[in-house]
Amino acid sequence: xxxxxxxxxxxKAAKAAFEASQLIPPSERVKALYAIRAELETAKEDVLAAxxxxxxxxxxxxxxxxxxxxxxxxxxxxxxxxxxxxLQGITDVAKLPDPTGKVSYASELxxxxxxxxxxxxxxxLLVIFEARPxxxxxxAALAIKSGNAAILKGGKESxxxxxxxxxxxxxxLSKTSIPSTYIQAIQTRAEVSALLQLDRxxxxxxxxxSNSLVRNIQNSTRIPVMGHADGLCSVxxxxxxxLQKAVRVVLDSKTDYxxxxxxxxxLVVHESLLPTIWPAVAxxxxxxxxxxxxxxxxxxxxSSLSPPPANLSTHVHPSTPGSYSTEHLxxxxxxxxxxxxxxxxxFINSHSSHHTDSIVTEDQHAASAFCRGVDxxxxxxxxxxxxxxxxxxxxxxxxxxxxxxxxxRGPVGLEGLVTYKYMLRSKGETGHIAGEFGSGExxxxxxxxxxxxxxxxx
Amino acid sequence: xxxxxxxxxxxKAAKAAFEASQLIPPSERVKALYAIRAELETAKEDVLAAxxxxxxxxxxxxxxxxxxxxxxxxxxxxxxxxxxxxLQGITDVAKLPDPTGKVSYASELxxxxxxxxxxxxxxxLLVIFEARPxxxxxxAALAIKSGNAAILKGGKESxxxxxxxxxxxxxxLSKTSIPSTYIQAIQTRAEVSALLQLDRxxxxxxxxxSNSLVRNIQNSTRIPVMGHADGLCSVxxxxxxxLQKAVRVVLDSKTDYxxxxxxxxxLVVHESLLPTIWPAVAxxxxxxxxxxxxxxxxxxxxSSLSPPPANLSTHVHPSTPGSYSTEHLxxxxxxxxxxxxxxxxxFINSHSSHHTDSIVTEDQHAASAFCRGVDxxxxxxxxxxxxxxxxxxxxxxxxxxxxxxxxxRGPVGLEGLVTYKYMLRSKGETGHIAGEFGSGExxxxxxxxxxxxxxxxx
Numbered sequence: 001x002x003x004x005x006x007x008x009x010x011x012k013a014a015k016a017a018f019e020a021s022q023l024i025p026p027s028e029r030v031k032a033l034y035a036i037r038a039e040l041e042t043a044k045e046d047v048l049a050a051x052x053x054x055x056x057x058x059x060x061x062x063x064x065x066x067x068x069x070x071x072x073x074x075x076x077x078x079x080x081x082x083x084x085x086x087l088q089g090i091t092d093v094a095k096l097p098d099p100t101g102k103v104s105y106a107s108e109l110x111x112x113x114x115x116x117x118x119x120x121x122x123x124x125l126l127v128i129f130e131a132r133p134x135x136x137x138x139x140a141a142l143a144i145k146s147g148n149a150a151i152l153k154g155g156k157e158s159x160x161x162x163x164x165x166x167x168x169x170x171x172x173l174s175k176t177s178i179p180s181t182y183i184q185a186i187q188t189r190a191e192v193s194a195l196l197q198l199d200r201x202x203x204x205x206x207x208x209x210s211n212s213l214v215r216n217i218q219n220s221t222r223i224p225v226m227g228h229a230d231g232l233c234s235v236x237x238x239x240x241x242x243l244q245k246a247v248r249v250v251l252d253s254k255t256d257y258x259x260x261x262x263x264x265x266x267l268v269v270h271e272s273l274l275p276t277i278w279p280a281v282a283x284x285x286x287x288x289x290x291x292x293x294x295x296x297x298x299x300x301x302x303s304s305l306s307p308p309p310a311n312l313s314t315h316v317h318p319s320t321p322g323s324y325s326t327e328h329l330x331x332x333x334x335x336x337x338x339x340x341x342x343x344x345x346x347f348i349n350s351h352s353s354h355h356t357d358s359i360v361t362e363d364q365h366a367a368s369a370f371c372r373g374v375d376x377x378x379x380x381x382x383x384x385x386x387x388x389x390x391x392x393x394x395x396x397x398x399x400x401x402x403x404x405x406x407x408x409r410g411p412v413g414l415e416g417l418v419t420y421k422y423m424l425r426s427k428g429e430t431g432h433i434a435g436e437f438g439s440g441e442x443x444x445x446x447x448x449x450x451x452x453x454x455x456x457x458x
Numbered sequence: 459x460x461x462x463x464x465x466x467x468x469x470k471a472a473k474a475a476f477e478a479s480q481l482i483p484p485s486e487r488v489k490a491l492y493a494i495r496a497e498l499e500t501a502k503e504d505v506l507a508a509x510x511x512x513x514x515x516x517x518x519x520x521x522x523x524x525x526x527x528x529x530x531x532x533x534x535x536x537x538x539x540x541x542x543x544x545l546q547g548i549t550d551v552a553k554l555p556d557p558t559g560k561v562s563y564a565s566e567l568x569x570x571x572x573x574x575x576x577x578x579x580x581x582x583l584l585v586i587f588e589a590r591p592x593x594x595x596x597x598a599a600l601a602i603k604s605g606n607a608a609i610l611k612g613g614k615e616s617x618x619x620x621x622x623x624x625x626x627x628x629x630x631l632s633k634t635s636i637p638s639t640y641i642q643a644i645q646t647r648a649e650v651s652a653l654l655q656l657d658r659x660x661x662x663x664x665x666x667x668s669n670s671l672v673r674n675i676q677n678s679t680r681i682p683v684m685g686h687a688d689g690l691c692s693v694x695x696x697x698x699x700x701l702q703k704a705v706r707v708v709l710d711s712k713t714d715y716x717x718x719x720x721x722x723x724x725l726v727v728h729e730s731l732l733p734t735i736w737p738a739v740a741x742x743x744x745x746x747x748x749x750x751x752x753x754x755x756x757x758x759x760x761s762s763l764s765p766p767p768a769n770l771s772t773h774v775h776p777s778t779p780g781s782y783s784t785e786h787l788x789x790x791x792x793x794x795x796x797x798x799x800x801x802x803x804x805f806i807n808s809h810s811s812h813h814t815d816s817i818v819t820e821d822q823h824a825a826s827a828f829c830r831g832v833d834x835x836x837x838x839x840x841x842x843x844x845x846x847x848x849x850x851x852x853x854x855x856x857x858x859x860x861x862x863x864x865x866x867r868g869p870v871g872l873e874g875l876v877t878y879k880y881m882l883r884s885k886g887e888t889g890h891i892a893g894e895f896g897s898g899e900x901x902x903x904x905x906x907x908x909x910x911x912x913x914x915x916x
Contacts, residue, residue, distance in 0.1 A: 019807055022831050023800075107852045113841065116849060122863055123833065199676075215680065222676035224864050225684075245889035250597075252891030295475050315532050342481075349477055360889065368916045371881045373480050375581065380518035381916070382884040383571065386892035393573060394565045395881070396907035405580055405661050406682050407865040422851070422868050423829045426840040431703035431818065433710035448852035458826045458839070 007194030009185055010151060011201035014124040017179035017284025018149035022121075029144050035096040035172035036140070037087050043168045044083070050160040051077040051133060058157055067157070074132045086134040089397075093141040096396045097330035099414040100147050106451035110437075110444060112427040116456040119418045121147030123203035126195055128217070130209060136165045140183045142399055146417035147159055151202070152185045153192055155188035163187070189404045208400050211353075226407060226416070227401035230327045231261030233385040236268040236344045236370065237277060238361035245382050246277050246360045247284045247326050252384040253358065255288050259329050261401060262356055262388040266324055268344045274301040274337060280295050282335075286315050290331045297337040324351045338382035341366050345373040354374060355403060356388040356410075377402070377410030421455050465652030468642055470661035472582045473912070476607035480579075482558050482635050488603050491552040493630035495545050498595070501626045502541070508618040509535040509591060516615055518730050522676060525615070532590050533616055542899070544592040547855075550863060551599040553873075554854045557872040558605050564909035568895075568902060570614040570885040575674070577876045578633045579605030581661035584653055586675070588667060589613025594623045598641045600857055604875035610643045611650050621645070628747040653680035666858050669811075683686045684865060685859035688785045689719030689810035691843040694726040694828065695735060696819035698788035703840050704818045705737050710842040711816065717787050717861060720814055720846040724782055725793045726802045732759040740793075744773050748789045751777035755795040782809045799824050803831040810834060813861060813866070835868030881914050 007225075040047065058075055077083055129135050134406050136154055145149035154162045164403035166185035173180040186192070195202060199222045206226050207217045209321045214227035235253050235373060237246050254262035257318050263356035278301055287294060294302065294316060304317055309315075312399040323334040323345075338344040356378035359370040361370045371379040390398025395413025402408045408416030426432035437444045479487075498505065519525035535541055563575035583606050587593050601608035624643035631638040644650065653660060657680045664684050665675045667908035669777045670686035693711050695704050711722035727736045732755055740760055740875055743750060744767040752760065752774060762775055767773075781792040782805075796802040806815050814836035817828040829837040836846045846869060848856025853871030860866045866874030891910055895902045 019804070019831070019833060022833065023803075023827055024752040109845070109850065109852065113845075120830075123727070218680035222673065224862065226864075241888075248891050249889045252893050256891070256893045271631040291706070345481075346477070364885065364916065367883070369481055371879075371914075371916060374577075375477060375480065376879065376881065378880045380884075381885070382889040383882050384889075384891045384893075387567070387571075387890070388880070392567065392895075392904060394567070394904065405877050406684075409877050410670065419863050419867050421834065422836045422846070424841050424845055425825070426838075427473055428840070431700075431707045431840040431842075432845070433706050433714070433842045434840075434850070435714045436711050437850075446850060447853065458822065458827075458829060 005194065007191050010186065010191070011124070011195055011198040013152055013181040013308070014149045014184060017182040017202040018121070018124050021149065021182060023364070026100060026147065028177055028272050029147060030094050031143035031427040032144055032173055032176045033090050033141055034177050035175050036137070036169050038230075038328060039168040039172040040087060040137070043164065045371050046178065047161060047164045047168070048078055048083070050164045051075070052218060053160045054133070054158050056215050071131060071157065073402055074130070077133050083136060084138050089134075089138055090141050090217060093145050093397055096145065096306060096414060097294075098144070099418045101455055101458055103453045104420060106123070106453045108387060108449040108451055109424075110432065111447070113432045114158075114427070115426050116451075116453065117420050118419050118422045118456045119421055120351055122149065122417060122419050124201055125417070126151045126153070126192075126223070127151070128153045128192060128207045128213070129155070130203070131157040133165060136185065137169075138168050141413065142397060143183065147415050148417055149182045152183065152193065153159055153187075154185075156187070159187055193220065196223065199223045199242045205298055206399070214403070224407070226412070227403050229351055229403045231263070231401070231403075232266070232325065232327050232351070232353035233262060233356045234268055234348050234352050234358075235264050235385065236265035236348065236359045237270055237273055237281070237358065238341060238363060238366050239270045239272050240275055241273065241360040242362055242365065242427045243277050247283050249358060249360050249382060249384050250281050251284055251288060253284065253416070254290055254333050255331065256384065256386045258331050258398075260386065262385050263329070263335060264329050264358075264385050265326065266351065267333055268347055269298060269337050270338050270341070270344065271297065271339050274298065279305055281343070287335060290333055291317065292316045293323040293332065293334045295336045297320050298335045306404060323418065324458040327353070337355045341369060345370060349375050353403060354405070355401065356380065356385045358385050360426055365419075423458065425458060461761050462641055463652065465649050466516060466642065467655060469582070469653055469656040470647070471639040472607045472609055473659040475640040476579070476582050478637055479605065479607065479640060484558060486635055487605060489554050490602055490634045490636050491548050491599055493633050494595070494598070494627050495548045496624040497630035498545060501622065505619060505622045505626070506536055508540070508622045509533070511618045512591070512616050518574060518719075529589060529615065532588070533619075535591050535619060544595050547596055548599045551603050551855055554603065554610070554872060557603070557876045559913055561911045561914055564880060564911045566907040567882075567904050567911055568757045568890065569905070571890045572883050572909060574881045574909075574911065575878050576881055576914045577878050580875060580877050581606065582659055583608045583875070584611070584650075584660050584663045584673070584681070585609070586650060586663070586667070587613070589615040590618040591619035591623060594643065595627075598624075598627050598856060600872065601641065602636075604872050606875055607640045608642075609653060610641065611645070611651075612643075614645070616720045617645055621799060625813075648794065651678065654681065657681045664857070672861070682754050682863060682865070683862070684870070685861050687795055687861045689721070689813035689859070690724070690783065690809070691720060691722045691814045691846075692724040692784050692806050692816075693722050693843065694806065694815065694817045695728060695731055695739070696799060696817055696821060696824045697728045697730050698821040698824060699728070699731065699818040700734055700820055701735050701738055704739050706729070707816060707818050707840060708739050709841050711744055711844060712743065712748055712791050713789065714842065714844045716789050717846065720843050721787070722816075722843050723784065723786050723792060724809065725791055726805055727756060727793065727795045728799070728802065729755065729795050729797050733757065737763055741767055743791060744769055746789070748773070748791055749793045750774045751781040751790065753777050753794045756793045759813055799827060803828060807833050809860060812863070813859065814843045816841060816843050866908065868909070881916065883916060
């Protein structure tokens with residue numbers, strides 16, 4: 001079966017595994033998840049030994065100044081409860097409701113002619129993600145639970161670990177009726193490039209990483225891309241903002257976890273707040289060690305702070321136009337004043353990454369206009385941008401946060417990994433044909449009578 | 459405001475119009491639809507005069523052998539009730555339920571912290587379609603109803619008509635509070651190429667046409683593409699097929715409207731039917747003037763037909779491997795015999811365009827396996843493939859039939875032109891911050907209590 005093109009072999013095997021899996025009951029997928037957990041438990045010492053190899057190689061890179069120690073830390077599977085929570089994650093996903101086989105539309109088109117729109121897997125996923133070895137397990141579990149075959153490419157820094165983890169996954173699958181090529185891991189960028197050409201076999205690419213990673217992939221494939229890229233979130237303090245809410249929401253949005261994509265990078269202040277709420281918010285931010293990049297009005301408003309905060313001179317700087325399109329990912333916040341709600345909405349729409357933006361306001365009309373007018377996956381009222389998260393939203397799991405606008409937007413749960421198909425069944429004596437319907441004499445009319453059903457009856 | 463790049467001006471204007479429209483109540487969009495109808499009624503004579511110019515130019519092309527007379531016929535807006543049904547189509551779309559503002563998920567995350575997932579427009583659509591001038595009106599109506607701005611490019615053969623139609627649409631919009639650049643028409647492929655680069659302003663490309671058009675567009679843009687391409691549909695006659703259903707379903711699927719994308723192109727016959735049902739189906743197809751391209755077993759089974767149909771020698775030919783990946787779009791049908799249901803499913807999955815495929819069977823298990831195993835937007839039981847259609851499915855309208863697998867699959871109604879956003883509202887005394895939740899002492903837990911709501915309360 002092997003061709004001259006190893007990537008094509010991988011893609012074909014994935015598609016064949018997907019198609020075969022469609023005839024296997026979903027309960028087998030749950031069985032596979034528990035088998036993976038058991039297999040990983042058995043392989044624990046080997047996997048952790050491989051992880052130590054990855055860590056040693058990474059340490060050399062860190063010592064040579066070629067890798068950040070933050071990345072090294074993320075590689076480490078031996079720390080704290082990381083291993084156990086990775087295994088627990090498999091059980092959690094196994095216990096979630098099956099996202100496939102759900103009816104979202106059902107209609108009786110004619111006597112004994114029933115239409116059902118039924119959720120089903122997308123097909124073969126190509127998932128490209130960062131160098132955290134536990135993500136291999138997480139993504140494999142999500143793909144299996146939702147009925148998709150998957151080809152996984154993690155960061156090269158975790159290759160040794162990822163290889164053993166995926167060996168364990170394949171060993172577990174081979175104890176079920178699901179083909180072991182249902183989940184495959186690849187190691188090189190060259191394989192990714194080759195796979196991106198194979199739109200005949202691969203149905204969706206899910207890149208998690210930087211904006212440039214997502215754009216590079218969008219540039220190189222006809223396959224649909226569900227991107228998980230940067231977050232450039234903002235908080236807007238409306239004319240009617242409450243002081244306490246303003247301080248709390250801005251501080252939490254910026255400082256709760258600055259490296260997250262749902263942390264705020266920009267603060268937009270209504271001009272009328274420059275002498276009142278803005279200085280109070282600025283003081284709280286400075287006390288939390290936040291660097292402020294201010295436009296002239298917000299900068300000027302801080303010049304007369306009394307008493308001046310100790311770190312005013314080191315932490316308050318003029319912004320540049322580029323400040324407002326920068327994802328700082330640290331304790332830095334760009335600040336601008338705007339003359340009106342409409343101007344604030346326009347500013348956010350042209351500068352944010354359409355991820356999550358929040359308004360602090362006591363005015364229902366302003367809240368409503370902001371939520372409709374700001375063109376982002378999340379529009380919040382008096383709440384921190386940090387709530388934008390699949391677990392916090394109650395999905396039980398998170399594939400990531402999609403920065404795309406179609407199919408799945410914002411935090412993506414298992415629902416984002418399924419599509420639907422239309423099943424039409426004639427129970428009539430002679431089957432159903434379209435030629436019998438129409439406007440002429442003796443022609444039948446469509447009934448379009450709603451059917452109440454959770455699952456398709458076939 | 460005009461730049462060196464006219465396409466960028468168009469795209470920017472569309473985005474600005476979209477953003478402005480988000481603050482206008484949806485009722486204004488319905489008002490705009492009635493205004494367009496009125497404006498077209500006023501402009502009727504001018505539009506039809508422009509249409510006659512297009513027709514004259516087209517006639518020269520037909521005379522010179524450079525255009526088919528079928529295409530010329532599709533250009534003609536003066537024939538029969540085409541004009542009136544174009545206007546009626548606007549009213550029909552106006553009367554459909556608003557697809558925006560619908561809540562599909564709502565959860566109380568904490569006391570006084572409510573999350574709503576609310577349907578909303580996608581943004582700016584770039585729609586590329588065939589040379590039927592009434593489609594400009596149809597697509598404009600769908601875009602406006604669903605709250606999207608749109609840039610429209612029809613076939614160049616209908617340019618004169620399309621220009622006057624879009625002038626009328628803009629005139630009508632200028633009588634509402636919706637910006638007149640909400641709907642813009644472009645004329646050239648060069649403009650399309652330039653627009654495909656502007657993923658900052660354009661959110662979705664909808665090409666309706668050939669597979670090669672869709673692939674070319676997918677190759678040249680980072681913008682998501684919702685393709686409406688060819689249909690290579692098949693009918694499978696299962697071992698347990700009923701003779702009458704087989705004849706009716708195959709005949710209707712092939713002959714009801716052979717040029718449609720939901721017409722059948724391939725017939726797959728279970729081997730056991732070669733001496734029984736297949737000859738009867740073949741006789742009916744030959745009587746309906748259908749050309750049959752047969753593989754050796756199905757060909758051989760017809761050699762002993764008695765009495766032999768008069769057109770046996772002119773209408774029955776050996777197939778080639780290419781026959782099974784050809785969309786004939788006329789009275790030609792490719793036929794193959796397969797040894798089992800599993801082989802039939804595999805054959806269809808590797809040859810069909812994943813549009814719509816039908817099984818004729820009396821066996822519930824076979825029906826169920828076919829519907830799950832065939833990886834197509836529509837999987838039918840004892841029903842003609844011709845039912846795959848937005849109107850027949852009861853959507854009231856049809857954007858087209860998506861051959862893509864994500865966002866919208868199969869016949870697409872207004873639902874396919876919306877996405878969703880998450881609105882989160884804190885009604886608490888002090889707003890809501892993420893840092894108060896977690897597993898430590900004094901930390902709050904998420905409630906995730908379902909909220910029953912049809913519309914978001916803000």
